[in-house]
Amino acid sequence: MKLPLRLPLVPDLPEPGSVWGLLAEFDDVDTVLAAAEKVRNAGFERWDVHSPIPIHGLDEAMGIRPTWIPVGVLAGGVVGAAAGLGLQWATNAFDYPFLISGKPFFGLPVAIPVTFELTILLAALGAVGGLFVACGWPQLHHPLFSSERFARASSDRYFISIEAADPRFDPTKTAWLLEDAGATQVEEVRA
Amino acid sequence: MSTPDIVRDERRLGAGAERLWRVAAGVGLAGIVVSVGLAFFTAGGFRRLGFAYLTSFGWGLSLALGALFFVILQHLTRAGWSVVVRRLAEGVASTMPFWAVMAVPVLAFMPTLYHWSHRDAVAADALLQAKSAYLNVPFFIVRLVVFFAVWVLLTRFFAGRSRQQDESGDPGLSLLMQRRAAPAMIAFALTLTFASFDLLMSLDPHWFSTIFGVYYFSGALVGFMALLTVSALLVQRSGLLRRAITVEHYHDLGKLLFAFTVFWAYIAFSQYMLYWYAAIPEETGWFVRRQSHGWGWVGLTLLLGQFLLPFLALLSRAPKRRPRTLAVVAVWILLVHWVDLYWLVIPEVSPQSAVPQLVDLTVLVSVAALGVAATVLALRKHSLLAERDPRLAESMAFENA
Known part of the structure; x- marks a missing residue:
């Protein structure tokens, strides 16, 4: 590569x-x-x-040869997932724990949608950004x-x-x- | 690759298939005898047998329904790429009359399986009384007959016209199937949804999930895409369709397998998260049963086995273009899809133990073997290729960009 x-x-x-x-x-x-x-x-x-x-x-x-762009997409996805989980944990369970209707401060099920969206978003940006870099x-x-x-x-x-x-x-x-x-x-x- | 090349392809199942269906049918019948024997000699064995049967029946039926959906979808979208594998899907869907017969034991097991089918139970339960206009034995049987009638008719239409085209080569048949595909899809969606409510969700008549039909559908699609991939490879291994099916077609089957794996996870999670978030006792009971006494491990097995592992295994381009790797993943998915049905059905009879019993596995082997026999019987009289489909050349020339 x-x-x-x-x-x-x-x-x-x-x-x-x-x-x-x-x-x-x-x-x-x-x-x-x-x-x-x-x-x-x-x-x-x-x-x-x-x-x-x-x-x-x-x-x-x-x-x-096969393009390296998929690696950029994967990297974007991984960073997005980590950022999504990290953001919700940091804001809800670490920086400002606030009890809302008896739910855990950091409940994994409820954290998944944001994590999912950020994974998709950064993976897509990884694809577009990768294309820009690859094409100069x-x-x-x-x-x-x-x-x-x-x-x-x-x-x-x-x-x-x-x-x-x-x-x-x-x-x-x-x-x-x-x-x-x-x-x-x-x-x-x-x- | 051009169309004339496939003329040299072997396209009909031969003597091996004759042997295969006889052996499979033998194994299936032996499996029934063994399963009933096991049930006879265990305490509460017949009760377990009923639930074990519903598990494997729901699994096998979902594969045939996935096949029917796949065939209708190809006509609905005027798909060209899939023509070389469509006859295999038509073959799996053509087992629908067989699954209709296989539904008879479910009716026989009704008093065991469905709590709401007992009059005294309904009389003692206000909720069941309120639901009795829908959940009652005669209406259940009528609905089941209607569902199978619709599925058999749809299969006969699409598989029948496709075979008719082998003879006549009339492109009008493709147009006719295309026109009928949209109403067929609506009929399919409604029947599958309510069939899953009736057969599986009503095991716990107090619980309800509006997404349950989609959940069963997503599993059916994952299971069928896996089955189609494995079938294509097996068919090619035995010397048939060697030139017609190429790595490009496996690539597309792999993409659909991957897509529906994610779709299944998306639906499963969508169902779970809303109940988790609301945490209303009348809704969470179903999940509590599936998280206690070891059932949580089965749920985690599904999360890992039906989503995470296949997701990672199929994520990149390379494995989708290696038919053997793809087939290994596909076989795994077929088995985990059965675990999905096990997780849906068995907690209702055995909330205290998630460990499978021998009878669960003998019934699975029996139903799978009979399903194989029925599929081979449906495929053996015709070409394995939609030979004169107007889009065959397009399918042959298909390449992934």
């Missing part, structure tokens, strides 16, 4: 004007799926596939947006982008690889 290195508020953007990476355009799903397998087999780490529709089998083709949000601009072709990634074209920061990146050889894999266009994207 690899933790994300990018923190949300400090995006590691390259120097303005430097090469950010390559963007390859594909016409159809089958080609981009096969191309993704080639990029994966070539050992690239910092790359992505962009598609207007969900593609079955893309996760395997890209070799995407908030990120107001991305170098890929400077490509005019890239707009079609949300309508009728498929793209593979490979970052220059990848250790295996080579401006010429990586472009050949993408063209070999059936890309109709390969362009350099500058930051």
